[in-house]
Amino acid sequence: MAESVVKARPGLLDLSAASLADLPRLDEAALEAAVDRLIQPCDGVDDATTVISGHVRIWQNYRTER
Amino acid sequence: MAELQNRALKGTGSEPGFHQLTRADLIALASGKFTGSLIGRLRTAELSKNVLLLEAVRREAVRSGSDEIIAIIDSAREVLRVAQISQPGIVARLFALPHFGLWVVECLMRLKNRTEQPGAADIGHLAAFAAVAALRTRQQCHLRLPVRDGVVYLPTLGRITVPSGSGLSWADFFSDGHGATVVSGAWKMPLPAGSPSGRNWMPAYSVTARSQGLEIRLSLEDSDPFLSQLAPSPCPISPGLAQEWQQRLTETWELLTRYHRDVALGLAGTLTAIIPSSELERGQPVTATSGWAWGSVLLSLPPDKLSFAEALTHEFHHLVLAAVEDITTLIGVAHDDLCYAPWRDDPRPRSALLQGSYAFFGVAEFWLRQSHAGVCVSRQKAQAEFARRSENVADALSELRGWTGLTAAGHLFVGQMADQLAGLLAEPVDPPARAMARQVNSEHRAQWLRANGGTVAGSSTMPTAKR
Numbered sequence: 453m454a455e456s457v458v459k460a461r462p463g464l465l466d467l468s469a470a471s472l473a474d475l476p477r478l479d480e481a482a483l484e485a486a487v488d489r490l491i492q493p494c495d496g497v498d499d500a501t502t503v504i505s506g507h508v509r510i511w512q513n514y515r516t517e518r
Numbered sequence: 519m520a521e522l523q524n525r526a527l528k529g530t531g532s533e534p535g536f537h538q539l540t541r542a543d544l545i546a547l548a549s550g551k552f553t554g555s556l557i558g559r560l561r562t563a564e565l566s567k568n569v570l571l572l573e574a575v576r577r578e579a580v581r582s583g584s585d586e587i588i589a590i591i592d593s594a595r596e597v598l599r600v601a602q603i604s605q606p607g608i609v610a611r612l613f614a615l616p617h618f619g620l621w622v623v624e625c626l627m628r629l630k631n632r633t634e635q636p637g638a639a640d641i642g643h644l645a646a647f648a649a650v651a652a653l654r655t656r657q658q659c660h661l662r663l664p665v666r667d668g669v670v671y672l673p674t675l676g677r678i679t680v681p682s683g684s685g686l687s688w689a690d691f692f693s694d695g696h697g698a699t700v701v702s703g704a705w706k707m708p709l710p711a712g713s714p715s716g717r718n719w720m721p722a723y724s725v726t727a728r729s730q731g732l733e734i735r736l737s738l739e740d741s742d743p744f745l746s747q748l749a750p751s752p753c754p755i756s757p758g759l760a761q762e763w764q765q766r767l768t769e770t771w772e773l774l775t776r777y778h779r780d781v782a783l784g785l786a787g788t789l790t791a792i793i794p795s796s797e798l799e800r801g802q803p804v805t806a807t808s809g810w811a812w813g814s815v816l817l818s819l820p821p822d823k824l825s826f827a828e829a830l831t832h833e834f835h836h837l838v839l840a841a842v843e844d845i846t847t848l849i850g851v852a853h854d855d856l857c858y859a860p861w862r863d864d865p866r867p868r869s870a871l872l873q874g875s876y877a878f879f880g881v882a883e884f885w886l887r888q889s890h891a892g893v894c895v896s897r898q899k900a901q902a903e904f905a906r907r908s909e910n911v912a913d914a915l916s917e918l919r920g921w922t923g924l925t926a927a928g929h930l931f932v933g934q935m936a937d938q939l940a941g942l943l944a945e946p947v948d949p950p951a952r953a954m955a956r957q958v959n960s961e962h963r964a965q966w967l968r969a970n971g972g973t974v975a976g977s978s979t980m981p982t983a984k985r
Contacts, residue, residue, distance in 0.1 A: 464845050466535040467569040468562045468610070472599040475573040487574045490567060490844060491627070 463489070537563040537845045544927060547842055548876075548934035550835075550883055552780045557787035560841035564812045565614040567844055571622040572613070578629040579641070587641045590662070594648040597659045601651035608654045612647050616791050616814035617673045620744045621647075623810045639664035639687060643743060646672055652693045653711050661691040663700070666743055670700060676714065676721040677741055681705050723760040725792075727771035732782050734771055737791045738763060739814065748808060748816050749795040762819060763792070770826040777891040778884060781831050788837050789830070792817055807833045809840030828884055835880035839873055848872065848928035857917050858966055860910035860959060865970050868921055872932070875914040879935055882907035882942060898951045905947045905955035911939055913959075 465486045467475070539547075543556060576595065579587050602609040612618060621643050628636040642664040650672050652659050663670045670678040670689050680689060680702045689702040697710040707718050714721070723738040739745045740755045753759075774782040791814040795804045803825065806816040815833040820826035842848065849869045856865035859874055866874070885904035889897055918924065918932045947955075 463536040463538070463847070464563055464566055465570055466537050466563075467566045467573075469606075470569055471606075472595055472602055472609075475569070475576075478573060480577075483570065483574060483577070486570055487626070489847070490571070491623075 537566060539842065539846050539927075541930065544842070544846070544931055545934050547838060548931045549938045550780065550880060552784040552838070554783060554787060557784050557838075560838065560845075561614065561787060561813075563845050564619070564841055565610060567812075568613045568619050568622055571619075571626055575622055575626050575629065575641075578626060582629055583635070583641070584638075586638050587636075590638060590642050591644060593661060594642075594644040597645075597648035597652050597657065597661060600659075601648075601655040601657055604657075605655045609651055612651055612673070614813065615673060616808075616811035617739070617742050617745055618647060619813070620748075620808065620811040624744055639666060642688070643671075645691070646670070649691045649693070649698070650675055652691075653698060653709070656695045656711055657693060658695050659691075659693050662688045663691050665689050665702065669741070671741060671743055673742065674722055674737060676719060678707060678709075679718045679720070681718075723755045723763075725760065725764040725767045727764075727767045729772045730775035730779070730782075732771075732775045732786050734767070734782075734786050734789065736767070736789060739791045739793050742793075745791070745793050745811055745814060748793055748806070748811065750804060751796040751798055753794040753796040753818070755794060759794075759819070763794070766820060766823065766826055770820075770823040770830070773823050773827050774830065777887050778827065778831065781834060781880070781884070784838065785830055785834050788813060788834065789815065791815075794819070803829065805829045805833060807836035807840070809836075809844070812837060812840060824888070828881060831880050831884045832877045835877040836873060839876045842931075846927045847925050848931055849923055850925045850928070851923040858913070858963065860913050860962065863966060863969065868917060869923060871914045871918055872928070875911050875918065875932075875935065878907050878914075879911045879939065882911055882939075886942060886945060898948060898954075901947050901951035902954045904942075904945070905952050906958055908939065908942045908945075909955060909959055911935075912943060915939065 463486075465478075465482065467478075470478075537559070539559075543559075546553070546556060576591055579591050583591075598609055598612075621640075625636045625641055628634050628640070642662065645661045645663050648659075649661050649663060651657070652661070653672075653675070665680050665687050668680050668682055670680060672678070678689075678700055680700075689700050692699045692701065693711075697708060697712075700707045700709055707716060709719075723740070724735060725738065726733065726735045728734075738755045738760060740749075740753060746752055755763075771782070774785065791811075793811075793814055793816040795816055795818050797804055797818045803820060804816065804818040808814070808816075815830070815837075817826075817829060817833075820829055849872065851869065855868060857868050857871065859866040859871055861874055861878060882904055885900050885907060889900035889904055891900075915932060915936045919936060924932060
């Protein structure tokens with residue numbers, strides 16, 4: 453693969469310089485898709501332990517005895 | 519707004535702009551080669567994520583929230599909007615905070631859930647960010663700040679103890695361009711814009727270290743109402759404990775900047791806060807990272823600089839991969855089977871192996887460099903840790919390579935890690951250290967198989983039905 457962009461699905465909208473005044477004009481479908489992409493896959497990647505529950509996307513460094 | 523963002527907006531007729539990682543970027547990150555530029559792009563992407571989620575919170579509140587919640591959001595957003603016009607960098611830094619990231623996703627998830635709606639005080643925490651922005655930009659405004667357990671918390675600045683007599687759950691914040699006044703019933707407290715003080719004011723603790731031309735500044739977040747909930751055993755910071763953290767960070771940062779330059783560079787560009795926790799059991803450190811509270815790590819006070827440096831290296835890799843996954847989808851399935859994770863006693867989803875593999879890949883490299891550094895630790899310990907963790911990652915990657923749950927980008931990332939790991943595995947290790955590592959790994963796997971009923975010869979994979 454050349455210096456191409458690796459992007460399997462529509463990704464993270466670049467809103468880093470967006471103004472709060474303009475955000476309401478953001479297309480509803482684009483926003484929903486971006487939010488769903490951020491939140492949905494996390495359920496499958498949840499690595500929480502019983503110590504910390506109720507949160508997805510937490511990776512606890514679980515140490516086994518040495 | 520920049521052209522790139524305009525394209526995402528209605529009426530422009532163009533495709534939205536996205537954060538992107540090239541093949542070269544993914545290869546560099548999978549190889550543990552961090553540059554300031556690449557780390558900066560990950561940080562910017564995380565800012566975008568939080569801004570996106572804030573807009574989602576606003577819209578979800580309009581759809582399903584009460585009038586009170588909508589009013590709270592609107593008033594706080596207005597103050598932030600005005601602050602953004604005069605000093606956009608100040609607002610961007612607030613939005614990029616892990617405090618903000620966790621708040622915004624918690625609120626969004628609860629608003630979407632509909633069964634566990636966020637309370638007005640939870641949503642009202644946005645006003646606390648707005649108050650900080652108002653103080654920093656010297657904006658005249660009025661906000662209502664939630665009072666939780668008698669405390670008004672101002673992110674990154676500190677907390678105000680409201681006298682118990684008031685009994686109110688909200689305090690008024692009036693800023694006049696020179697500072698602010700916080701009012702609760704008959705009680706009021708001045709809050710100068712520069713450096714607040716007074717007996718009701720407790721500034722946020724922070725620790726700073728500088729070495730080899732690199733500086734890191736970390737707040738110790740023991741009282742943020744959202745971040746502190748992540749700690750399994752909260753650990754209030756006292757002046758003495760803050761001093762211990764400072765001392766530990768100073769010596770750790772010296773070690774990281776001297777022998778682990780790339781990691782130190784990355785940490786300086788990503789990490790802004792530590793959420794202190796107590797150990798759950800004596801001698802068993804607690805360390806964790808949340809992709810939502812990006813920029814923070816949860817830690818119990820490490821016993822020494824090597825433990826601290828190893829933990830920061832491990833958690834830094836989680837932060838990096840969390841940002842990569844926010845930009846580029848590496849795993850394309852929501853559910854998958856369970857398998858053996860060499861660092862866990864329980865069966866883990868194969869998808870979770872990627873995060874663990876990357877974190878321990880960083881740890882393996884850390885111990886290899888330590889074994890070459892030859893200071894502060896016996897060479898044999900460093901070599902044994904290196905051998906153990908590199909073998910762990912090799913085992914995990916063998917579960918991931920060829921897995922159909924990976925996207926093309928995921929295969930590229932895992933493949934590059936495997937290539938890089940092959941080089942690590944060829945590193946010479948003293949026979950006693952290698953033997954020690956193999957014995958520990960072998961015992962762990964055997965114990966895991968006994969506990970989890972893995973009976974398939976030559977395979978550690980658990981049947982899906984057992985999930």
